[in-house]
Amino acid sequence: MEYCPEKDHDLPDVDLYSPLSLTTETTVLHAEAADPTNSINKAQARTITKRIAHVFRTEFGIGRNGPGKDVVLCMSANQVLLPTVFFAIIGAGGVFAAASTALTVMELVKQIRQSHTQVIVTCPENKDKALKAAQQCGIPATKVLVLESMGHKRLLRNTVNPAQNYLQRESELQWDRITDRATLENTLICLLYSSGTTGPPKGVMLSHMNLVSEAVIPQLVLRESRVGKPHLDVPYSTIGHLPTAHIAGCQGYFVTPAVAGGPVYWMSRFNVDQFMDYCKKYQITFLSTAPPVYQAIADSPRVTDHFTSLIRAESGAAPLSPEIQERAEKKLGCAMSQRWGLTETTGSVTTLPWGQTDNTGSISPVLPNVRLRMVDEDVKDVAQGMEGELLVKGPMVSPGYFENPEATAGAYTPDGWFKTGDVGVLKDGLIYIVDRKKELIKYKGLQVSPVEVEAFLLTHDGVSDVAVIGVADPAAPGNELPRAYVVKKQGKSVSEEELKEYVKANLARHKQLRGGVVFIQEIPKNGSGKILRRILRDQAKAESATRQAKL
Template sequence: MPPRRTIYLPTKDYELPDIDILTLIYDSPESWTQENTVVHAEAALPSNAITKAQARVYTKRLAWVFRHVFSIGTNGPGKDVVVCISSGQILLSNVFYGVIAAGGVFSAASSAFTAGELARQIKQGRSSCIVCSEDCRDVAIKAAKECGVPASRVLVLESMGGKRVLRDVEKKGQNWLDGGEVEWVKRGDLLDWEKITDKKTLKDRVVCLLYSSGTTGVPKGVNISHANLVSEGLIPQYQIREYFARQRRLNPAYRFEYRTLAHLPAAHIAGCQGYFVNPSIAGGPVFWMPKFDFPLFLEYNRRYKITTFFTVPPIYLLIAKSPLVTDQFASLVHAITGAAPMGPELQAMAEKKLGCQISQTWGLSETTGSVTAMPWDQKDETGSVSPLLPNVRMRIVDDEENDVEEGQEGEFIVQGPMITTGYWANETATKEAFTKDGAWFKTGDVGLCKDGKFYVVDRKKELIKYKGLQVAPAELEALLLSHKLILDAAVIGVPDPSGSGNELPRAYVVADQSMISESEIKAFVSQNLAQHKQLRGGVVYLDAIPKSPSGKILRRELRELAKRERVAGRAKI
């Protein structure tokens, strides 16, 4: 007999259109934005804005530039990778769509990257074209030099403060956004995108790379396709539209106006999907902040009467505990949390301050974001990550991929139209990410189902999450071991004592403390890695790193050691 399978199902499925992401955003009635709808605006200068009609033209202009000036897509679609490292900007989504329309692949890089980290991503994608914001210019130039990318192919995008600039970093070439719509049309300098309806092409053609850290080795490029973006854009929106219909049956005068605030990094799935795609489908504007600033975040929520947003537990902790929060969220209808678990205690505190419901969602870069979501008229106070979204299937399995009994812990494995087909140019990692039969994606998250609700209890993968950003222990360990005075090293995440829900990277090292101090080790990391990868959890000196006979680091022993240290610290108090 074949082994018994327990497949968890959503309450319903939706029929999804066979449509490419550009046609969905710009030319489909499924998108609720009108031609004159402002889709992107600068929070600090709201007159700096573009409508849907203008966004379409900018996308076609940028597609022409990428194709005819930089040869993106010349040899066929889905091959040429354009790396983009930028803080928040109102034309960032048009670069995203312009690269795709040209036939290229948009590779999202964190604006917090060092030159070495950016160079690694450029090399992985074999990219010969880079777009950056002015504040990331120096990092982009250094990385380009390391990768042999000429300065003429490193482009600075400036679209805040009313600017409309795209030119090379040395400012020797022309501004490719000069001229405006009338001039571009007259010269024929616009490129339309390929309209795609073939299911297999929509599923398989890679249009975006989002980088996900593995537990061994360097971050991997997650292949995101048209079908991934379209399904993740439409399925939650269909669910919300059904809620609107229920509300209108109760009150025919019910109206909801979508307005959100871009405050999270655009290089991650919450930014790419949450700011480039979802708002245009939902029918309203995104107000852009270059980077997160809490007092400004509060002010912009009040000023623009923000009605919904997704953010991460550390920001909810700020909201819950800050005396600055008064009436700034009076217009907020629904808030969503994700990227890391949030306990019911923090949820209750933050909801009291916000004056509206917070629901948890769960997903990964490899699932193009959410695979669970709470309907707006349902509530959970137990800390669950919400029900499955329509069109998603889930199993909970043990290490041998056998289904566990309901209520028992196991790894969440999933199917659905938003699930990646694998990793860019990495067949080994792709094979390892799916079950033996290739049919289910292994999320690496361990959880259980209880009373029909899903709970994430641990991560099978060893990733550390800080402010929703991934930190791979292996990357930190490799850097530490490159130092001549560090003989061995292991890194784990320890809980932030502030209760923010963050994990703080902590290094356990074998080294002579009289030769290299904790501050020197931290400084070494600071010089080489992004801010979210710093050793905020400290440095602990050991005589030896605990390892298995095969040489694997026994992280569980280190976690137990950290736990005993926390208990001892509380006992002293």
């Protein structure tokens, strides 16, 4: 059975540069949270974007042979001019690829090679890492650029000739306007890396239509006037605290502000106390973040009048318990909406319409223009009210994984439905997540692929076999900690601390074995050799329950 929203919207056939209806030329779009005088408005953003696009085209050949072919990888901490680099890459005809600043050199090398990156843009803190990875991939240092735009700096320089500042160039590139629907749907402009439902990270391909629809539709839900219902008509402002290598930061801070019509106040590093103070100082009206931040707000004795201006609070990336939601709402002074989606859906495909509330733990109803199915193991629709894997279709759903037809075929049905890996049930028009088929571990809203960590641990001389699962974090409900179950090689001696240090030295921070290492005699597997993670998860839950009972 196909479930539909209350209504759909007619989406405009426009590229990423066009849907700027709620802004004026003087609207400030980006500012530094620590110093808001360091800011750019819409007109300035357009000029800087065109100048950087000209540099990418003329100096580095990005887009010279047509759009959607040349990849520029960006690995940077949050900063004011980062959105102009994003738009400039796409405006030049290139593909923006994002890499997390948490990646190690080894992980970064893999992503550079997978994406066929030609140019790298980074920040001063990550310059050395970028140069080491570039060298291993055969990218010359002249194609590693360093962007600095906090503290009123305006610098974009290559690492060979730092005296040359590309932001001082005045030549501009006029980008092509696109109105053809097929071109908007099929032109690759953005690559974000996700593990999907399992496996190592893969490049999720996003188009103009994906990003535009994800920006426009939620705003229509909030701001469209309905008969008998109030509509949202307040200035937009938010805090840029999430990393832009992930869909929430990329979509939420690069694209949405231009559509919603207000500024992002950028934090280069996240600090929860500073974050709360900035929300008060700048009278933030919109807040979208992950459950750990809402838990910190709920638990903080510092929160008094920090969120009096807030009119919309949204939670995503991981489940938010009704208990934490209730406590957070008291501190925030407004109702919260849980949104659900993935990188493959360009972010959220569900949200609560303006004026509605829900405290039952649902992930809200589907957005306009989205279609939902719930299916069994044979991808056949289950009866209404029964549990099933959630499948979605819509203009924001990615066409698939970059140069990975096998992974794409495994994640999509032949008629184009994306298999989310989440198991849910529909009750009274609201969707509830009850389980998940996918094996991903969610640590503070970030994805951890157990397959990736397992593959790395198997390179250790003392490991014969291994399985990695997520175990419940006792300090943060809904958060998971990676745990490795390890079979030692015969005759080899290896300790928990040794394996933890091995991972720490080579994998990103969110992939660390915070859930511990457990040595066992055999990894449970089925007849075809697939790891039976559910057995290990059930075992971990039983052990946790036993410990709690003893306490």
